[in-house]
Amino acid sequence: MRIRPVGAHALLLDCDDPDQVQAWRAELWRRRDAGDLKAVEIVPAATTVLLDGVADPAAVAALIAGWTPRPSTTTAAADQVGVPTVYDGDDLPLVADHWGVEVPEVVRRLRQTEFRVAFCGFAPGFAYLTGLPAGLAVPRLATPRPRVPAGSVALAGPYAGIYPTASPGGWLLVGRTDLVLFDVHADPPARLTPGTRVRLVDPT
Structure with missing residues (x-):
């Protein structure tokens, strides 16, 4: 460092x-x-x-x-967020093709992965989620969509992400959630902040 x-x-x-x-x-x-x-x-x-x-x-x-970072031992429920996700994204077949598996296997891997917010950027409340193995990185679309709906769950490079608001975007869409991820009146406004553990869970 x-x-x-x-x-x-x-x-x-x-x-x-x-x-x-x-x-x-x-x-x-x-x-x-x-x-x-x-x-x-x-x-x-x-x-x-x-x-x-x-x-x-x-x-x-x-x-x-003169400091040495201490290993993180945080496991509190407050530091874990379950994101109810419906897996019906337009790009699921494309992701399956990149991974060399069928669509149900893509969904299974995403459900079983514990993600962590690495950092935020691109748009207010947009969290870059790590946790997928490096070999599962996928490319962005060659031509970004002019509008990606809020709540879209997507993959790009080594990251997963969830669009907090509607915006242009070139990530591969795998699903969607109704969870509100950014509210300017909340404290903090962003639901997902660096260090937070995230799971893409089935809706109840």
Whole structure:
């Protein structure tokens, strides 16, 4: 992991892989909650963690360099979200073809996978979910759809994702959910935040 300054009041942690991102994201959140770290925002991405609103970046960088992330042991139900999912996406046959299986096997694998929110981006409340084996990565559509309905469950590259609002998109659609994932009046507005465990469960 490497630490470098970004502007006058931010630091960027360049991580070796997504697992290291999650380890540092969790450690920095713990340190901030404990009062050991002062930062306005801690924002994970695919291979980096941004600390923004840091009064003395050089001093904070020296602190972080002396820390070692602790393994996460969080298993509380509050950190797990079941997303009721109907598997009827237009691109299920395409995903099955990429995986070399039949559609029911795609659905079985998705039901059995425990996903984790790695980071959020693209649109408010859009969570990038990891958990699928690297060999199951799928390409985006060559031409994005002009409108993907809110609640669409989709795959792209190594990630799964759920569109919180209607928007253009090129991910492969495998299903849909009625769960509200972004509400500007809620606290927090996003239902899925970094570190949250997610399962795509059958509707009740």
